[in-house]
Amino acid sequence: MxxxxxxxxxxxxxxxxxxxxxxxxxxxxxxxxxxxxxxxxxxxxxxxxxxxxxxxxxxxxxxxxxxxxxTNFLQALRGNDGSWIFTRNILNSLFVATTVAITTVLIASITGYGIAKFKFKGRNFVFMLIMATMMIPFEAIMIPLYMVTTSFKMQDSYMGLIVPFLVSAFGVFQMRQYLTTFPTEFLDASRVDGLGEFQIFWQIVFPNCAPVIATLGILSFRGQWDNLLWPLLVAQSEKMKTIPLYISKFAEEKLTDEGAMMAAALIASIPMFIMFGALSKYFIGGSAVYESRKG
Amino acid sequence: MKPNSLTHKRKYIGIERIQARWGIAFVIPAILFFSLFSFYPILNALYTSLFDKRVLSLLPPTFMGLGNYIYLFKSADFWNSVRATFVFTFGTFMPMVVVSLAFAVFLSLVKNKKVRGMFQIAYYTPAVISSVVAAAIWLLIFDPRGLGNQWVNFILNTPGVDNKWLADATMVQLSTMIVYFWKYIGYFIILFVTGLSTIPSSIYEAATIDGANPWQSFWRITMPLLKPTVVLVSIMAMLQCLKTFGTQYLFVQGGAPRAPINVITLNIYTTGIRNQRIGRASAMSIILFIIMLIFTWVQFRTSKSEEVEY
Structure with missing residues (x-):
């Protein structure tokens, strides 16, 4: 190609x-x-x-x-208050972004598979409904979303940071588009061989989606790595904060040394640079898409 | 799976039913998710926008009809936010679309595939870092003694001039635009590169045989065929710019004046979370939603009528 x-x-x-x-x-x-x-x-x-x-x-x-x-790097990790919370915050970001990437890929692929390969009443309606959520900007629903999260007692927790992003409409769209062209004969052959529907998904369909899974996973990971607005609402205690919050807090503190600021920014970017270095073709291939639900 | 004899027909219906149930089972988790985390919140925002609701108030929220909207339409602060958002959006997306299209065309003229790939990676790298990091870097570049002034003074040959990147009301708007432009230009260049690669070369060959020069080829072939991509990318860029938050937030935290860059999203955040006026913030959210809905509708309209087939 x-x-x-x-x-x-x-x-x-x-x-x-x-x-x-x-x-x-x-x-x-x-x-x-x-x-x-x-x-x-x-x-x-x-x-x-x-x-x-x-x-x-x-x-x-x-x-x-x-x-x-x-010394800058030491200062960046130590923080102005000497709490060393940077490490915790970057681990939070890694954990949240990884979890969201995994759940997005899993839920989006199973939903996309359901829509692409099964005929049921209201299938198109379901698809349109999910697509319609792409039109809702996250910024417009963040306050009610915050109240939903609070009513589930999920504020200031990993659950609260992760749950609103478990799956994205764009992910469903991408998986559905990809799976529509998946040969139905494979599925029928597997059925004849006696595989259960869930086994078919897990053993036949899922492993065959590798490129689109990589693209979608990276996109979701990056979306959360970059997410500032939602953690700003949900993560109230220092130990629940994610890396964008740390950077923005570090930047506003009067004591912060410019060199330490750049050191913190650099450390915060290293995971993305490594990912980009290793998987740049998925980044660049996957950029031809609309990122929904980005904070 | 299309049986043509009657004996198979009964069994076929059975399978179809079972299949339908599996399909529904696979789709249900997502439906529940989107109902709870997308549809309910937007309806809730619509409902809350009709009330005078505050977070830590002991008084029950009082119904005020369109009161919040009327307040907003009379509020100079809100109109300032609308102005800031639109200035930022149009000031960013238009140069971004024009420049990224130009560079995608330039890139398509690079013969060596490896070199072209390296250019793409160099352009794309800023999109990889998070927007807070981007804003943090540029806050230092825009320091009065920073690189921003040094570069501009070097290019314009005006030594010792302070351009007040972060202090002046006009300059701070330009500064946020530069940061955003810097971060996303590579992303949009690659969107156009993808769009260009779908135009078959046979068309160009035919045009060259007919005596068209490259300039004519660009305006008579590339542009008309790329129009759907241009429209799509423009709307996408516009929608992204309307939602901008991180850059403005960090600039304000970093000491830049708030008013010139108080975009709607920042205003929603301040009103709803800092000042805890949830009703008013919800009304603002709904207005933002409607603005974006109109743009999306325009996108669907234009992209439908502009579809090309080769």
Whole structure:
């Protein structure tokens, strides 16, 4: 598929360059300029995390730190109050995001399978209903959602952080689209072989959805890793807070050193950078989709 | 599974029934979930918006009809939020769509597949980090002595000028737009790259044989065929911008003036959670919902009529 696309475009390239000789220069300048724009702030985060605050705001800025000021990282982990809550908060984020990724994949795939491969009354209605929830912005329902969570006594707990995101309408949509093309003959053959419906889902259908599962899992993980608004409402005690809350609290404290701020930001980004490094094709493939329910 | 003899027919119906039950069983958990965590809250917000409800008040909520909405429509603070939201939305999504389309086209002209992949990864990386981290980085760049001023002064050759990125009412709006643009530009470039890759090359080849130059090919072929993608991406970008929260929140926490960037979501948060006026916050939520519903409706209308087949 990719090979085809490449050849498609590369066949056009010589024409373009022959007809407009200066096009190449302009295009490459623009492409590289954009790289500078997108990458510079990230490099700034990296280099500033090793600097003292005086070095960070120095004019002109020196891109290579004179000393590797590791105290920043210690300060970031320790916090201004010396509570070391950062570690707990980043573990919270990892736990919540991982759980949401798993439940989203599981529930979305079973629902998508039910809608795609079973005929029952009201099937289309159910699908439309789930799709309709994509139109409801999270910001519009956060306060009633908070009250629902409180009435279940789930505020300030992992349950409260996780339950409202157990599955996403977009996930159901994606799984349903993917499974619609799944060959029904496989399912029928498995039925003839005497497999139960749940076994068929778990042993035949689920393992065959790997690419879409990866995409959806990453999307859900990232959504929670980035979620600020909901934890802001639900996580009241320090030990239930997630990493975006820690960063925003750290940023507003007067005592916070700029270098320590960047160190905290850098540590908070490492899990996503690792994931992106390892699975970039799923990130980039999966970005062609609408992210619903993002805080 | 299509039996054509009568003997099979009875058994077939039986299987169909069982199948239908399994289908319903598979779908029920999701239905329960969405009823409780999507439909109930939006209906509840609609209901609550008709009451004067406060969180820690001993008084029972009093019914006030459309009172909350009337209050909001008379409130300068709310109109300021509407203004802030729309300024941010249009100021961000329009440059974002134009620039990301241009860069997707540029990328499609890069011959080497590996190099193109590296560009895509470089553009996409900011989208990977969380919006609070993005805001934290840019808060430092926008420091009066920070890189922002140094770069701008270097490019414009105006040494020693402070552009007041975070202090000036206009500049702080521009600053939030820059952060958002920076974070999502790669995401939208890749959406357009995907859209471009669905246009068959045979069309371009035919056009070249007919004597079209690349400029003509772009405006006569790429643009018309890409129009559905452009519409879809624009609406998506618009909806995302309308929901912006993290950047503005962290900027305000970091000491930027609130009023210029007090977007609707931030206002809902402040009114509902900080000031505990749930009724009024719910009314605001419903207004935001309606605004987004209108945009989504426009999206469905346009994307339906614009569908192309090759």
């Amino acid at each position: 990719d090979e085809l696309r490449t050849s498609r475009f590369s066949s056009r390239v010589p024409q373009v360059l022959k007809n407009i000789p200066w096009a190449r220069v302009i295009i490459w300048t623009a492409l590289i300029g954009m790289v500078v724009f997108t990458v510079m702030p990230l490099l700034f985060m990296l280099t500033a995390s090793f600097m003292t605050s005086r070095q960070i705001v120095r004019m002109p800025f020196n891109w290579i730190p004179e000393t590797f000021f590791v």
